[in-house]
Amino acid sequence: MKTGKPEEIKMSRREEFEEERARPNALVFQEADLPIQQFFALDSQVYEDGALSRKTKELLGLVASLALRGDFIAYHLIQAREQGVTKAEAVGLVVGGSIVIPPLSWAFLRASELWG
Amino acid sequence: MKTGKPEEIKMSRREEFEEERARPNALVFQEADLPIQQFFALDSQVYEDGALSRKTKELLGLVASLALRGDFIAYHLIQAREQGVTKAEAVGLVVGGSIVIPPLSWAFLRASELWG
Amino acid sequence: MKTGKPEEIKMSRREEFEEERARPNALVFQEADLPIQQFFALDSQVYEDGALSRKTKELLGLVASLALRGDFIAYHLIQAREQGVTKAEAVGLVVGGSIVIPPLSWAFLRASELWG
Amino acid sequence: MKTGKPEEIKMSRREEFEEERARPNALVFQEADLPIQQFFALDSQVYEDGALSRKTKELLGLVASLALRGDFIAYHLIQAREQGVTKAEAVGLVVGGSIVIPPLSWAFLRASELWG
Amino acid sequence: MKTGKPEEIKMSRREEFEEERARPNALVFQEADLPIQQFFALDSQVYEDGALSRKTKELLGLVASLALRGDFIAYHLIQAREQGVTKAEAVGLVVGGSIVIPPLSWAFLRASELWG
Amino acid sequence: MKTGKPEEIKMSRREEFEEERARPNALVFQEADLPIQQFFALDSQVYEDGALSRKTKELLGLVASLALRGDFIAYHLIQAREQGVTKAEAVGLVVGGSIVIPPLSWAFLRASELWG
DSSP states (O other): OOOOOHHHHSOOHHHHHHHHHHHHHHHHHHHSOHHHHHHHHHHHHTTSSSSSOHHHHHHHHHHHHHHTTOTTHHHHHHHHHHTTOOOOHHHHHHHHOGGGHHHHHHHHHHHHHHHO | OOOOOHHHHSOOHHHHHHHHHHHHHHHHHHHSOHHHHHHHHHHHHTTSSSSSOHHHHHHHHHHHHHHTTOTTHHHHHHHHHHTTOOOOHHHHHHHHOGGGHHHHHHHHHHHHHHHO | OOOOOHHHHSOOHHHHHHHHHHHHHHHHHHHSOHHHHHHHHHHHHTTSSSSSOHHHHHHHHHHHHHHTTOTTHHHHHHHHHHTTOOOOHHHHHHHHOGGGHHHHHHHHHHHHHHHO | OOOOOHHHHSOOHHHHHHHHHHHHHHHHHHHSOHHHHHHHHHHHHTTSSSSSOHHHHHHHHHHHHHHTTOTTHHHHHHHHHHTTOOOOHHHHHHHHOGGGHHHHHHHHHHHHHHHO | OOOOOGGGTSOOHHHHHHHHHHHHHHHHHHHSOHHHHHHHHHHHHTTSSSSSOHHHHHHHHHHHHHHTTOTTHHHHHHHHHHTTOOOOHHHHHHHHOGGGHHHHHHHHHHHHHHHO | OOOOOHHHHSOOHHHHHHHHHHHHHHHHHHHSOHHHHHHHHHHHHTTSSSSSOHHHHHHHHHHHHHHTTOTTHHHHHHHHHHTTOOOOHHHHHHHHOGGGHHHHHHHHHHHHHHHO
16 A cells, blocks of 8 residues: 555556556456456466466466467566466467467567566 | 637547547548448447347447457446446456456446546 | 156257256366356356346346357347347347357257247 | 259258358348348448459458358358469468367368368 | 278277367368468477476466367367376366356366266 | 667657567567467468468458457558558458457558558
């Protein structure tokens, strides 16, 4: 939560990136009715460690997001790299086709800015 | 139509929102050939009162748009609310899956800005 | 549940239709792990009466299924008609385009066979 | 229209193929309300000769159908070949990705059966 | 390759399943021109061991196929299980939504028949 | 390549448009591993003159991109017009449905800005 202290004023690009994703989600979570809240809960839970590790599940989320050309490919890309896994993108590209190139490219660009 | 009078210069955010949607549509309608114009006409007509009320049809348009992650979810959300109906989003989210969360969330954010 | 009594041997076409849908779902529900079971529960719950009537929600499910060309369009079509609502298909067709014609047509054919 | 004369009884495989597509379409056309009928009319009209030849439009229809993995890829494949054009499939496959391989392969199989 | 010897006449269900997938692919591979053949080669290569194991890549293929509701989900399911991995389906279902339930359920049914 | 000479500083809008597309692609091409690079090569090659002219293939690319609502519709629209072909959009719109209207409209707007 923001307290308005000066040191909070200037967010790093990475924080901006996180917030860009988190803020609208928080809004819909708060305003929406029960089934939507349950869906959000399920969406978090499904990536937790279980029969498959969180690491592997991040890759699955990345590839599913690529194949469907979702809005958070850059987010999944960064999550996967922070879990120490890379190079899953080729599967998503080959399954999904050249229509996947633009969102994949932009995600690379975005991710390179944030790691830069 | 704009006449250039001063009071028209400053559009409200809501008017900007409408224009953002209407302007490119007008362009394609004007430049495109007959089948595209007929498609646009059919697209308006299908939401008119008939065997189903316009109210219900707005909901159908919202859910179809959510499921396909179209570009005008915020528009459909606002239309549906102005018709007095809300809370249809959960169906679109459950049918379409978590890939629908980002466009749904952004639509909530946009709509909340426009309603103040 | 089947008891093997003779009167159960010959299913009506309508029962076959229901079973064709229910049997694989039961299998995945039984074999799958917790998140999948929770998803199935959420999927049932979202069509229950609430802010919107079950009747309206059946239409929303039908149109979302049409727009995404799901496998159970005939099922949704029959559900909607049994709820006393019809004529939502045009929205799904116009939003989803001519690629929706084959699954819509087959759903009509299937539904007409089941209603006699 | 069928008159029941003996020579009509045994349809060639090609006629069966045509009928498999035409019969459900006729049903939906007949039962559906106005916007759906208008959509069907527009769907026929858009492939007629115009600024682009029917030949080219058949290719466009084939590639769009491939990219979306529609149900009538074999039909479009045969139409295109009868118009004397072939070899458009590669674009649809590369744009749409490996998920397009199964429907493309089945369409080849079906088409090869019908051409003998 | 088939030699026509009697012992080849009766295929197991598993062989039928493999053939159902392999035969149309072989046809398109043989008739198609170079870019399609290159695409097929790339599609095989992308699942080979590399920065990620073949095991993990089978999961990625399964989830991408689920999210896009491809035709070979049962095939990917069986491949993944033979690689010793299971339980990835929940990610594909949650990302892709309830529209994924029918193809997922049918894949479970098919796979259960083939495993006895 | 940029040499920093003054005349290079101010890019035309058309050059900006080209760069907006080319820069992220170059990044992914450079960082990605072999299968992705091969995919990019195949994606270029498939539009080259062959059994079908480059002209026709640009149209196929445009329509496939429209049907899937890809990110580079404006790019394909401009490519097609520079090849001297227009008026393919109606097929993409009718196959893909009204969900295609926003990306098509924005592509028209973008293209009209770039042609002045």
